[in-house]
Amino acid sequence: MLIKRSLKSEYFADLKCLCVSLTIKSECMSENRICKLFGIKYPVVQGGMVWCSGWRLASAVSNCGGLGLIGAGSMHPDVFEEHIRKAKLATNNPFGVNIPLFYPEIERLIDIIIKENIKIVFTSAGSPKKLTSLLHDQGILVAHVVSSAAFAAKSEEAGVDAIVAEGFEAGGHNGREETTTLTLIPSVCMATALPLIAAGGIATGNAMLATMILGADGVQIGSRFAISNESSAHENFKNYVVNSKEGDTLLSIKSLMPVRLLRNEFFDLIRNAENNCASKDELQNLLGKGRAKKGMFEGELDEGELEIGQVASLIDKVLPVSEIMEDILKEYHTALKILQNKSLYQFDNE
C-alpha cells in the first residue's frame, strides 16, 4: 500500500527514448530508463563534485559505460570550457555537466554548454524552472538534483527529464529535512513518475541494487569516484578519506547551508562556534572563501573544507575508475544472482 510506484515496469510502455536525439555512440542495450534516456550502458552516473570531477574523471566514467559529469561548481567559465573540450577528445561516449543554479555567471556556462553542443545537463541547488525550457529548446536533456519529494514534484512540473534524489548521507551540500536515501527514494517514487536516479550512500553494487529495489532506475555515485585515480582532488585528501572511519563525517554548518564534511581542524572550529551559538555572520567569517579548494584541491587538510559522503568509511583504496566500475557491476550482478537462492530469500512457499 505504501509504495505506489515501487518498481515501475508499467511506465516503460510510455517512455519516449530521448537518447535517439543525442549524437552519441549509444550502447543502450537495456530497457532500463536511465540507460535509454542518456544512451549509456550502465545506469551509473558519476556525480558532479567540486574539485574532483573534471574532464579526466568524467571521460573515464563514460568510457566505462557510465555517465560522467563535469562539475562546473568549482570552475571559472573558461576552465569549464577547456574541460568540456578535453572530455570530448577523451571519450566518444555520452557525458554531461553539472551546474549548481546559484553559480554567479550561470549565463556564461549556458552559452558554453550550447556552443559546445553538450546534450546532458544536471542542475542542482535551486529551482530548475527557468532553465529547463531554455535547455530543452536546444535539445538538451535536464536532470535535477533534489533532497525531498516536494522538490521532485516541483521539478517534474518544471519539465525536467529525470530526477536525482539525494539522501542525507551524501557528501557536500544537502537538504534541511535530513531524509536518508532509504526513506527518500520511496517518497520520491510516490511524487513523480520520472526516471529516477538514487544518490547518497551508494558506493557498492549492493547499494546500487538496494536503491533500485526501492524504486530508483539507476544511481549517482559521488564519493567513490572522488577517491579514484582520475579524480582531480589532491592526493592528501584522497588518502585522508581512505583512512577515515565511521562517524567521521557529519552534516555541518546547518544554520548557513547544510554540508556534509569530514572531521578535521576546520570542522572542529565550525562545530565549536556553532555549539557556542555563533551568529551567521561569525560563521560566515570563519568559513571565509576558498576553503573547499584549499582542502580538496590543494590538500591542506587542517585548514580546508573536506566534502565527502558518509560512505567515506567504506572506501579503503584509491583505484582507477575502470576497477571501481568493474567492482560495482560485479557486486551488483553477484547480489542479483544470490537473491535467486529460494531457501534464503523466498518465504512465500511457492
Next chain:
Amino acid sequence: MLIKRSLKSEYFADLKCLCVSLTIKSECMSENRICKLFGIKYPVVQGGMVWCSGWRLASAVSNCGGLGLIGAGSMHPDVFEEHIRKAKLATNNPFGVNIPLFYPEIERLIDIIIKENIKIVFTSAGSPKKLTSLLHDQGILVAHVVSSAAFAAKSEEAGVDAIVAEGFEAGGHNGREETTTLTLIPSVCMATALPLIAAGGIATGNAMLATMILGADGVQIGSRFAISNESSAHENFKNYVVNSKEGDTLLSIKSLMPVRLLRNEFFDLIRNAENNCASKDELQNLLGKGRAKKGMFEGELDEGELEIGQVASLIDKVLPVSEIMEDILKEYHTALKILQNKSLYQFDNE
C-alpha cells in the same frame, strides 16, 4: 572489494541452529539465519518500543510468523510480568522482550524473564557484556541493538547471538555517529559475522529486501507496527503520525541523548532552547519526566514527546498487524520477482 561479507551464504554451513533449544512451535522452514535462530517463519522482528509494544502487539506479530517483542522500557516490572503472561496466552509462537540496559530495576526484569521462561531477549542502550553470559546460562538467546560497527564488534566479543544494526532514520534513541541504515549495514557486515537484523527506515517489503541485499539476514520494523491497531499507543498519536509528512521528524536533544522526534510544540520548545545554547540542565528541566508517556500513551500531542522514525511520512493508515505483515511480505516477494526481469536489471550481457 568493499563489502567483505555482502551476502553471506558462506556462513550458513557453520550456523548452529539454536532454535532447537527453544520450546516453541517452530515454523522454521527457511535456511535464513534469523528464521532459524529464533524459530520463526519470516525474518521480521517487531521492534520493542516504549508505549507501543505490549503483549497485544507482540503476540499479533508472532502469530503472523514474525518475532514480536514486548518493550520493557516503559513498563514497571509488575506490568512487564503481566504483559509476558498475557502474550503467552495470546500466541503459541516464539516472542521475546526488549530491555534497555539503563533500566533502573533491571535485575527485577531479569528475574521475571527467567521465571517466566522467556527465551529471547533483545538488549539496547548500553553494553551487553555483563548480562549476556548471565542470560546464556539460562538458555536465553541475546540480540543486541547497536548504531555502529564498532559496537557491533564489541557485542560479538560479549557473546551475543545476533546484532540489530539501527540507522539514523530510526525513531527514538539513536547513535551520535548519525550513520544511516544504507551505510551502517555494510559496515556492520565487515565488523561481525553474526546474524544481522537491519533496523531504521524499514516500513515496506521493498526496504526489507533492500537491506537484505546490503547484507542483513532480516529486519526489525518499529514505526510501521507502532501505528497498527494492536499498538498500545494513543489513537491521537497514531493519527498524528499518519498525517505527518516528509521532514517532520528530526534527530533532537543531541546534547543530552539523541532521539528522533516528530515535530510538535514540545519539539519546537526544545529546538528553540538548543538554538539559544541552553545548558544541559536547562534542557533537562524542559524535558522533565514522563513526556513520552504523555505524548504517545496519553495522546497529548502538544506537550508530549512523540518518538517515531523517519518513515512516519510513508505511513498513511492505521492497520491491523495481519494486514501490515501481509503487505510487507507481498511487496517483498513482488520486488524479488521483478528483479528477475533481465532487460531491466541485468547489464552483464549474460
